[in-house]
Amino acid sequence: xxxxxxxxxxxxxxxxxxxxxxxxxxxxxxxxxxxxxxxxxxxxxxxxxxxxxxxxxxxxxxxxxxxxxxxxxxxxxxxxxxxxxxxxxxxxxxxxxxxxxxxxxxxxxxxxxxxxxxxxxxxxxxxxxxxxx
Amino acid sequence: xxxxxxxxxxxxxxxxxxxxxxxxxxxxxxxxxxxxxxxxxxxxxxxxxxxxxxxxxxxxxxxxxxxxxxxxxxxxxxxxxxxxxxxxxxxxxxxxxxxxxxxxxxxxxxxxxxxxxxxxxxxxxxxxxxxxxxxxxxxxxxxxxxxxxxxxxxxxxxxxxxxxxxxxxxxxxxxxxxxxxxxxxxxxxxxxxxxxxxxxxxxxxxxxxxxxxxxxxxxxx
Numbered sequence: 001x002x003x004x005x006x007x008x009x010x011x012x013x014x015x016x017x018x019x020x021x022x023x024x025x026x027x028x029x030x031x032x033x034x035x036x037x038x039x040x041x042x043x044x045x046x047x048x049x050x051x052x053x054x055x056x057x058x059x060x061x062x063x064x065x066x067x068x069x070x071x072x073x074x075x076x077x078x079x080x081x082x083x084x085x086x087x088x089x090x091x092x093x094x095x096x097x098x099x100x101x102x103x104x105x106x107x108x109x110x111x112x113x114x115x116x117x118x119x120x121x122x123x124x125x126x127x128x129x130x131x132x133x
Numbered sequence: 134x135x136x137x138x139x140x141x142x143x144x145x146x147x148x149x150x151x152x153x154x155x156x157x158x159x160x161x162x163x164x165x166x167x168x169x170x171x172x173x174x175x176x177x178x179x180x181x182x183x184x185x186x187x188x189x190x191x192x193x194x195x196x197x198x199x200x201x202x203x204x205x206x207x208x209x210x211x212x213x214x215x216x217x218x219x220x221x222x223x224x225x226x227x228x229x230x231x232x233x234x235x236x237x238x239x240x241x242x243x244x245x246x247x248x249x250x251x252x253x254x255x256x257x258x259x260x261x262x263x264x265x266x267x268x269x270x271x272x273x274x275x276x277x278x279x280x281x282x283x284x285x286x287x288x289x290x291x292x293x294x295x296x297x298x299x300x301x302x303x304x305x306x307x308x309x310x311x312x313x314x315x316x317x318x319x320x321x322x323x324x325x326x327x328x329x330x331x332x333x334x335x336x337x338x339x340x341x342x343x344x345x346x347x348x349x350x351x352x353x354x
Contacts, residue, residue, distance in 0.1 A: 054209065054210050055234060055236075056236055056237075056240065057236070076210070077186075077214070078186055078208070078210040078211050078213070078214040079210045081210070081213075081214050081217075082209070082210035082213050082214065083210075085213075085240075085244050086240055089243055089244060090240055090243060102187065104187070104188040104189065104222075105186070105187070105188065105214070105218070108188070108217070108218065108221055108222060111221070112217070112221065
């Protein structure tokens with residue numbers, strides 16, 4: 001599968017590494033080159049592109065037109081929401097997953113047809129369960 | 134009218150000022166506390182500190198009764214999300230987004246934000262009209278992803294040497310009309326020859342602009 005990942009933080013880096021190990025064709029994007037050094041192993045065989053994925057030209061360079069999946073994992077909810085909508089509605093990428101921290105925005109974009117994940121909701125629930133109160 | 138403005142930078146500030154002076158009720162939502170305070174100091178109590186992309190903030194701002202919602206921050210993604218929240222959560226009928234990257238105009242439209250304002254595009258088309266010849270001037274963007282452009286054919290262009298049907302245009306591009314140097318409009322046929330100085334009106338895809346310009350104005354070898 002061809003996967004484009006936007007945002008090379010801990011989660012983006014870990015996901016890219018795993019998909020690369022499973023022999024998927026991975027392209028990872030980040031604004032800051034240093035993030036690749038921090039969160040990708042030397043053995044990483046995918047493509048790394050420095051640039052802002054909210055810009056459609058950058059997405060094209062990352063091969064969005066042939067991608068089977070797009071995952072938005074930057075720190076910015078709005079950046080993730082915009083890039084995911086561009087991937088889904090402009091480039092018709094079949095599978096788009098978007099991280100949104102703000103639960104209200106997450107719900108809205110879910111209603112608008114994006115597959116969203118909210119670490120806020122999940123994290124709070126896990127912490128609550130661990131507390132056992 | 135009640136008008137909510139997101140972004141209290143230069144554009145937002147002067148926009149709110151004009152709106153208030155025109156007798157409207159305006160509210161500026163600004164993320165930065167110092168900027169919000171500055172607006173309140175100058176324009177009165179019409180500034181609210183907060184993230185205008187958040188539904189809770191928009192609720193406090195009374196977006197539910199807003200007649201018009203305008204997002205003018207310096208980031209296209211923030212303007213898009215703010216407008217989408219206003220539209221989908223608060224049913225604001227008229228939303229306007231400022232965009233910085235002109236290529237986002239079509240994206241915003243496809244995502245339901247019909248009215249966009251791009252200072253970059255305005256300045257660019259002004260420059261293009263001021264510059265002599267050769268350049269392609271975008272006249273109108275259509276919803277379908279096409280645009281109508283004007284191209285002036287320069288002396289020595291390769292396109293002058295062959296009939297219209299033999300000029301290789303990019304895919305989905307078409308010449309619709311020609312205004313010749315005497316100012317006469319013509320409907321071209323495949324046998325027409327272009328002449329230097331002709332103004333060609335063509336339809337093309339946004340991404341084919343450059344290729345069309347090259348095909349029509351590129352020099353003859």
